Amino acid sequence: MTYAMGEALQTAVYQRLVSDPEVTDLTKGAVFDSVPDPAPDLFVALGPEKVRNRSDNTGPGASHEFRVSVVTRRQGYLAAKSVAACISDAMIKTTLTLSRGSVVFLRFVRAEARRDEGEGTRRIDLWFQARLADHTTEQRIRNFE
Template identity: 30%
Template sequence: MSVSPVLALRKAIRAYLLADAGFAAAFGQKLYDEAPRGAEPPYALFGDAQLRDWSADLSPGAEQLFTISVTSSMRGLSEALELAQRIADLLDEAALNLQDHRLVDLRFFSMETRREQNGRFARVNLRFRATTEYL
């Protein structure tokens, strides 16, 4: 049984981002599936993912639309936007190695900002599109 394309992509993204010195300096190891209670910002969080069939005649595949969110406690959006842009730059067209899958394409798609808890936290949601083929 092969690994889910969503899990395979998340594992590869996690390894790729944590190996980057700039990401590690900004976030440490704080790239979560769910932020632990009391986690101190800044941190990045895997958000929702949508998986669709993207099969061709001879090769089964998947399209994923997924979100990575950046949370900051700095006033304003500057820190969150800078950190989010680092992630977008790193992942856009990145060549990642996935377990049981081959990454065909990974693209940054869009960015959305918002404030939470009466402006206490700034959040930037990054949306990506990835296409993969099963091995």
């Protein structure tokens, strides 16, 4: 198993979202790994992930299930749904390029829209799954042989 590509995946997802013109236009560039205080009234935040071992006879790998959230203080879900649709399109239209390893596949898993009465927000959580192969580790092993 390897978690070594977690940083590379997060960086690639963030870069994909901040470089997408539609996401940037709809959020006015409010895409965050760490949400500032005070937060804008509509923003995108990278969230938690679950990682499982997916190593096989070709080498080490992992399956990363990660969340991208659209959060708004605006009334209704329409603005958040527009951003969520753009995020979904941006994530699956081309393969992510990682600084370590490679993406075997990336797919949309599920979404959940809900209200947070306590914070006065609406949010849409989008979950994606990325299967990653760590060729770097495989190459290191070969170098020692």
